[in-house]
Amino acid sequence: MERIRRGLALCGAVLLACTPAYSAPPRLQRQGAAVRLLVHGHPLLVLGGELGNSSASSAAYMARHWPRLKQMHLNTILAPVSWELIEPREGQFNWSSVDTLLTAARAQHLHLVLLWFGTWKNSMSTYVPAWVKRDQSRFPRAQLPDGRSLDILSALNPAIRDADVRAFTALMAHIRATDQTQNTVLMVQVENEMGMLPVPRDHAPEAERRFHDRVPDELVRMLALDTGGDSYVRRVWQRNGAKRSGNWTQLFGEGDAAAEIFTAWHYARFTEAVAAAGKSAYALPMYVNAALNRPNARPGEYPSGGPVPHLIDVWKAGAPSIDIIAPDIYFRDFIEPASRYHHGNDPLFVPEAGRAGQQDVPANAFYAFGKLDALGFSPFSIESVDDQLRGQLAAAYDTLEQLTPFILASQGLGRMSGFRPRVLEDGTVQDAPVTETIGAFKFTVSFIDTQSPRAQQNTASHGGMIIEAGPEDYIVAGQGMIVTFEPADDAIAQAGIDNVWEGSFDAGGKWVPGRLLNGDQTHQGRHLRLAPGRFQIQRVRLYRYR
Numbered sequence: 001m002e003r004i005r006r007g008l009a010l011c012g013a014v015l016l017a018c019t020p021a022y023s024a025p026p027r028l029q030r031q032g033a034a035v036r037l038l039v040h041g042h043p044l045l046v047l048g049g050e051l052g053n054s055s056a057s058s059a060a061y062m063a064r065h066w067p068r069l070k071q072m073h074l075n076t077i078l079a080p081v082s083w084e085l086i087e088p089r090e091g092q093f094n095w096s097s098v099d100t101l102l103t104a105a106r107a108q109h110l111h112l113v114l115l116w117f118g119t120w121k122n123s124m125s126t127y128v129p130a131w132v133k134r135d136q137s138r139f140p141r142a143q144l145p146d147g148r149s150l151d152i153l154s155a156l157n158p159a160i161r162d163a164d165v166r167a168f169t170a171l172m173a174h175i176r177a178t179d180q181t182q183n184t185v186l187m188v189q190v191e192n193e194m195g196m197l198p199v200p201r202d203h204a205p206e207a208e209r210r211f212h213d214r215v216p217d218e219l220v221r222m223l224a225l226d227t228g229g230d231s232y233v234r235r236v237w238q239r240n241g242a243k244r245s246g247n248w249t250q251l252f253g254e255g256d257a258a259a260e261i262f263t264a265w266h267y268a269r270f271t272e273a274v275a276a277a278g279k280s281a282y283a284l285p286m287y288v289n290a291a292l293n294r295p296n297a298r299p300g301e302y303p304s305g306g307p308v309p310h311l312i313d314v315w316k317a318g319a320p321s322i323d324i325i326a327p328d329i330y331f332r333d334f335i336e337p338a339s340r341y342h343h344g345n346d347p348l349f350v351p352e353a354g355r356a357g358q359q360d361v362p363a364n365a366f367y368a369f370g371k372l373d374a375l376g377f378s379p380f381s382i383e384s385v386d387d388q389l390r391g392q393l394a395a396a397y398d399t400l401e402q403l404t405p406f407i408l409a410s411q412g413l414g415r416m417s418g419f420r421p422r423v424l425e426d427g428t429v430q431d432a433p434v435t436e437t438i439g440a441f442k443f444t445v446s447f448i449d450t451q452s453p454r455a456q457q458n459t460a461s462h463g464g465m466i467i468e469a470g471p472e473d474y475i476v477a478g479q480g481m482i483v484t485f486e487p488a489d490d491a492i493a494q495a496g497i498d499n500v501w502e503g504s505f506d507a508g509g510k511w512v513p514g515r516l517l518n519g520d521q522t523h524q525g526r527h528l529r530l531a532p533g534r535f536q537i538q539r540v541r542l543y544r545y546r
Contacts, residue, residue, distance in 0.1 A: 026186045034373035034412025035347030043408045046376025047397050050078035059100045065383040070108040073397035080115045084129045087167050113187045119164045121192040123303045125153040142202035155266045165277045176282035190275045193291040194267045195303020200259035212247050222317040232310035256299045263305025268318025275321040287324035309340045328352035332423045334364045348374040356385040362396030363420040363463030370418025370465030373411045399535045402505040406467045419445040420463030431459040437488045439468040446482040472542050480532040497525045498541040
């Protein structure tokens with residue numbers, strides 16, 4: 001018996017030595033008013049870029065892009081995983097497309113956020129396998145009021161939900177089996193830009209029946225909670241009598257509102273089933289992304305029932321396993337929609353921050369991280385940006401990479417802010433100065449450079465951030481900003497520049513000073529200037545005098 005025990009102990013020791021050490025999956029952690037992403041126990045700021053929809057399906061196509069993405073100072077690639085590629089036959093999985101992504105990302109020391117293109121992608125059901133597409137009796141489509149079918153699988157159908165759950169759970173189990181020690185994969189997006197088009201809700205027979213069913217108690221309980229915030233859905237409910245039971249029209253009235261809330265609830269419940277099952281296999285953070293609604297657009301003119309701003313509370317109630325509700329922002333106005341997704345304790349992640357070639361993308365990144373405590377930022381179609389614009393984004397990400405330790409240390413604690421002019425939907429740039437108090441000083445940032453011809457300035461691309469590094473010490477970074485300062489708590493005293501250095505942080509985080517700026521470079525001590533067209537970092541020490 002003793003010999004057997006010794007033998008079993010030896011076998012256990014050999015197995016332990018041969019088994020890779022388990023690493024906890026990435027997770028979210030709150031710091032003050034912000035939420036950070038922890039990887040291997042350390043916070044990580046996602047400097048991301050999302051691939052075009054079809055790029056990741058071909059290893060040969062992507063081969064030349066991977067090194068260029070690394071050279072742009074990205075640390076994370078958002079890449080689709082297509083259901084039709086991983087389960088071409090029901091119950092038979094092919095992981096080659098996923099494994100190729102993992103291998104390529106690791107070769108460049110990049111992380112991945114995987115985008116599950118399952119039942120829906122941009123509302124439509126085009127990424128499902130052929131065995132789903134062709135079996136319309138088992139997997140029915142949503143329908144228009146006249147009975148015509150749409151290329152959108154019904155969110156009310158349990159067969160498609162269960163098939164999606166099985167495929168997604170298998171994917172998460174595969175990621176755990178192949179990546180739990182490396183943590184290459186940081187998060188997973190569940191579906192993509194869900195919502196009904198071109199009408200507010202499904203009109204198939206099952207949907208018609210369910211629309212006249214009683215509204216679920218979970219949703220009514222959420223509406224009855226007085227959270228003190230502004231809620232579109234609660235206002236609609238109260239306007240219709242705040243009833244505690246009834247069908248969708250009885251609680252939310254006739255018309256688009258009831259139809260869209262109904263749609264949102266059922267998309268959220270479908271997503272909850274997928275996300276909860278996936279997390280049971282491997283508990284990575286999960287998010288959904290929203291195709292935003294333009295002002296005055298009606299449901300169906302945008303993806304009705306998706307996780308758009310006025311339906312966030314429905315999604316929170318219906319899909320509690322979703323950790324982040326994220327906006328895809330392609331509007332000229334970045335500030336307003338991004339701010340609506342960083343409300344209260346909600347973490348902000350922007351997975352599609354416009355197209356990577358837009359000149360204002362870098363300014364949006366600085367604003368998202370500095371002002372809104374974003375845990376990640378990612379423009380779309382990152383591999384297709386041309387050389388000139390690639391250089392601009394690379395320079396911005398290089399600067400943000402250098403500042404990452406300071407950003408992570410300051411998130412949620414009121415020690416930094418981001419600055420950029422607001423751009424309205426018609427392209428009007430509101431480039432009036434912006435004032436923020438950070439620590440003991442009040443900073444005013446102007447976006448019009450005083451030493452460059454006004455007509456040659458693209459002020460929509462100007463912006464940056466200010467980080468408090470000590471009681472009188474600040475880091476100012478970006479481009480196209482004139483920064484003045486005054487004491488925040490003393491109306492009589494004035495603030496002056498003790499010293500200001502331009503420079504950079506090396507790979508080890510050590511400050512490497514360049515010029516000591518003075519004279520014309522600071523307007524004789526009156527301001528800091530970060531010239532347009534060149535991202536830079538300045539470290540300034542301020543003092544007070546009377």
